[in-house]
Amino acid sequence: MSFFRDCYESMRGNIRNFMSTPLSRQKLYIFGGVFIALLLLVIILVVSLHSSSSGDSPQGSSVLNDGPGGSSNIDPSKLKNYVVQGLKDNSTEILNTFNLSNITSSHLVTTIWPAGASSCGANQKDAIAQTLEIIDVVKRVVQKVPNLSLVSDSQGLSDAKSNDKIGVVISLDGGYTIDSRLSVLRMFKSLGASVFTLTGACSVPWVVSGTNTTTTNLTQFGTQIVTEASRLGLLLDLTYSSPTVVETVVKSEAPAIIFNGVGALSLTNNTVNLSNDTLKIIKDKGVVLVGFDCAIINTTDNCTIGDVIKHLNFIAEVTGTKKTVGLSLNFSSPSLPSDLKSPQDVGVLLDQLQKDNWSLDELRGLAYDNFLSAWKKALDYANKKIADPPVDVLETETELDSSNKTNLVCYSDLSIRYNTNQPTAPPPTVPTTEATKAPPPTTEATKAPPKP
Numbered sequence: 001m002s003f004f005r006d007c008y009e010s011m012r013g014n015i016r017n018f019m020s021t022p023l024s025r026q027k028l029y030i031f032g033g034v035f036i037a038l039l040l041l042v043i044i045l046v047v048s049l050h051s052s053s054s055g056d057s058p059q060g061s062s063v064l065n066d067g068p069g070g071s072s073n074i075d076p077s078k079l080k081n082y083v084v085q086g087l088k089d090n091s092t093e094i095l096n097t098f099n100l101s102n103i104t105s106s107h108l109v110t111t112i113w114p115a116g117a118s119s120c121g122a123n124q125k126d127a128i129a130q131t132l133e134i135i136d137v138v139k140r141v142v143q144k145v146p147n148l149s150l151v152s153d154s155q156g157l158s159d160a161k162s163n164d165k166i167g168v169v170i171s172l173d174g175g176y177t178i179d180s181r182l183s184v185l186r187m188f189k190s191l192g193a194s195v196f197t198l199t200g201a202c203s204v205p206w207v208v209s210g211t212n213t214t215t216t217n218l219t220q221f222g223t224q225i226v227t228e229a230s231r232l233g234l235l236l237d238l239t240y241s242s243p244t245v246v247e248t249v250v251k252s253e254a255p256a257i258i259f260n261g262v263g264a265l266s267l268t269n270n271t272v273n274l275s276n277d278t279l280k281i282i283k284d285k286g287v288v289l290v291g292f293d294c295a296i297i298n299t300t301d302n303c304t305i306g307d308v309i310k311h312l313n314f315i316a317e318v319t320g321t322k323k324t325v326g327l328s329l330n331f332s333s334p335s336l337p338s339d340l341k342s343p344q345d346v347g348v349l350l351d352q353l354q355k356d357n358w359s360l361d362e363l364r365g366l367a368y369d370n371f372l373s374a375w376k377k378a379l380d381y382a383n384k385k386i387a388d389p390p391v392d393v394l395e396t397e398t399e400l401d402s403s404n405k406t407n408l409v410c411y412s413d414l415s416i417r418y419n420t421n422q423p424t425a426p427p428p429t430v431p432t433t434e435a436t437k438a439p440p441p442t443t444e445a446t447k448a449p450p451k452p
């Protein structure tokens with residue numbers, strides 16, 4: 001106790017002493033220094049508070065540090081070139097070919113690689129073989145270039161980002177790639193496909209491609225393809241699908257859909273546009289990845305970031321939420337916005353959107369979270385359906401026949417496929433010409449149940 005009293009007395013003495021002596025030059029310096037330091041502190045606090053409330057810091061572009069921004073689309077013709085000419089042995093050159101050299105430094109590491117054939121003519125012909133070739137070349141590219149990592153779920157993309165890698169997502173580039181065979185869809189999934197574009201630019205026996213064909217709907221078999229794709233956890237891409245097809249898929253069990261490289265019809269009239277009605281229909285399940293292509297967002301070949309922002313704000317307004325928009329980056333596109341020509345410029349877009357009252361959370365959604373959560377919904381749904389048996393049906397012979405007769409000669413198993421819809425009949429050992437001429441079944445041709 002006495003120690004504390006002594007200490008207190010000594011302090012009091014010192015302070016009294018200090019206050020009672022006249023101000024020396026030294027004391028003036030001490031008081032002045034403390035005062036100036038305090039003043040500086042106050043100024044710094046006021047300035048930093050002011051700047052954060054006015055939105056200058058942190059910037060919109062800062063959200064790119066937090067997640068695997070994207071999604072870039074790879075030019076499919078360049079993949080085909082590798083199939084034809086063989087792979088280059090130079091990683092840098094490969095990354096340049098796909099306009100990916102500056103992607104990592106701009107934090108945009110989600111890339112979508114379309115697998116398909118080089119023309120709609122492959123429909124009911126060699127579409128599967130050509131799609132397999134592309135998947136093979138994608139896998140070889142990923143193996144050769146250490147900067148790339150093939151990913152098959154949303155977590156994989158986040159991991160790629162933390163490992164400084166570019167995530168490669170394989171997308172089946174249209175329904176024709178599966179040649180109306182659900183078995184093929186399942187095998188593509190097991191080979192690493194994650195996204196399935198339902199129509200794409202090519203019509204198939206079970207759905208006609210095009211946004212303007214208002215009467216177009218999925219056939220009965222088409223709806224079963226949607227069921228199976230959903231069961232497998234494939235994320236459905238409805239770009240080029242008619243409004244009716246979009247509505248049918250939205251009303252199905254499919255948990256999530258995306259559109260890739262599109263805009264709003266009300267602003268720009270082109271073939272991949274989405275009307276107000278379609279936007280309203282998809283608002284709870286869909287994410288619209290707006291394209292960086294002047295033809296899509298402006299119709300002329302002269303556009304700016306302002307056009308991208310116009311479409312983003314418009315789609316958010318019509319759907320009533322900013323959770324329905326994402327970015328489709330295609331830096332190989334012939335007419336990019338004049339101020340959005342490289343991955344580095346995406347940060348500028350995000351900064352501008354922040355000034356346009358987009359919160360950092362909304363910008364994270366735009367840059368990656370909305371796409372990731374759509375994908376996650378697709379995969380979560382598949383997890384719930386894991387015990388469901390595969391959908392086991394064939395398209396009807398009428399569907400096949402009315403679609404593209406010229407290519408039917410490419411099928412050597414027609415008589416077998418369309419004779420198995422009578423479970424009691426023994427499977428034919430020798431296909432007869434009789435069988436091919438059998439009247440088309442009126443209902444869905446289902447396969448015979450598997451033998452116990």
Ligand SMILES: *[C@@H]1O[C@H](CO)[C@@H](O)[C@H](O)[C@H]1NC(C)=O
Binds near residue numbers: 090091092093096
């Ligand atoms: C790979 O390609 C890049 C870009 O074309 C070039 O600068 C580099 O020298 C090439 N490296 C080798 C080992 O050839």
Ligand SMILES: *[C@@H]1O[C@H](CO)[C@@H](O)[C@H](O)[C@H]1NC(C)=O
Binds near residue numbers: 096098
């Ligand atoms: C993308 O690559 C093509 C050639 O592969 C090139 O002409 C174009 O300038 C590149 N674009 C960007 C933004 O780097």
Ligand SMILES: *[C@@H]1O[C@H](CO)[C@@H](O)[C@H](O)[C@H]1NC(C)=O
Binds near residue numbers: 147
């Ligand atoms: C690819 O990886 C190398 C080595 O990690 C790195 O130096 C280079 O910047 C990366 N390139 C890209 C485009 O990410």
Ligand SMILES: *[C@@H]1O[C@H](CO)[C@@H](O)[C@H](O)[C@H]1NC(C)=O
Binds near residue numbers: 204406407
């Ligand atoms: C049908 O096949 C022909 C010949 O291969 C092709 O040119 C055409 O685009 C195909 N049509 C459709 C709708 O698939």
Ligand SMILES: *[C@@H]1O[C@H](CO)[C@@H](O)[C@H](O)[C@H]1NC(C)=O
Binds near residue numbers: 212214
């Ligand atoms: C839809 O577009 C195609 C060509 O893209 C055209 O032939 C057809 O007439 C159009 N249909 C309608 C209803 O506008």
Ligand SMILES: *[C@@H]1O[C@H](CO)[C@@H](O)[C@H](O)[C@H]1NC(C)=O
Binds near residue numbers: 220244
């Ligand atoms: C489209 O097909 C679906 C599924 O068969 C059906 O429920 C829907 O009513 C059809 N829509 C129209 C406009 O015919």
Ligand SMILES: *[C@@H]1O[C@H](CO)[C@@H](O)[C@H](O)[C@H]1NC(C)=O
Binds near residue numbers: 265269
């Ligand atoms: C879009 O343009 C096409 C012609 O290219 C026209 O037929 C159609 O009516 C236009 N749609 C709208 C909504 O303006």
Ligand SMILES: *[C@@H]1O[C@H](CO)[C@@H](O)[C@H](O)[C@H]1NC(C)=O
Binds near residue numbers: 266276317318
């Ligand atoms: C689409 O919706 C917007 C905003 O609600 C409206 O201004 C525009 O007129 C609509 N366009 C059409 C073609 O109905």
Ligand SMILES: *[C@@H]1O[C@H](CO)[C@@H](O)[C@H](O)[C@H]1NC(C)=O
Binds near residue numbers: 268297303
């Ligand atoms: C295209 O851009 C020009 C120039 O910025 C602008 O005046 C025009 O309204 C835009 N067109 C569309 C359809 O957005």
Ligand SMILES: *[C@@H]1O[C@H](CO)[C@@H](O)[C@H](O)[C@H]1NC(C)=O
Binds near residue numbers: 302303
């Ligand atoms: C694009 O539009 C801007 C202004 O809107 C104009 O200055 C420029 O010349 C145009 N460029 C082309 C290639 O038309």
Ligand SMILES: *[C@@H]1O[C@H](CO)[C@@H](O)[C@H](O)[C@H]1NC(C)=O
Binds near residue numbers: 101102343344
């Ligand atoms: C990519 O980055 C390199 C150096 O980091 C730069 O010289 C080049 O201009 C960039 N390319 C684009 C299209 O921004």
Ligand SMILES: CC(=O)N[C@H]1CO[C@H](CO)[C@@H](O)[C@@H]1O
Binds near residue numbers: 243265269
């Ligand atoms: C849904 C819709 O209205 N789509 C329109 C898109 O643009 C084409 C022309 O390119 C129109 O024909 C479609 O009606």
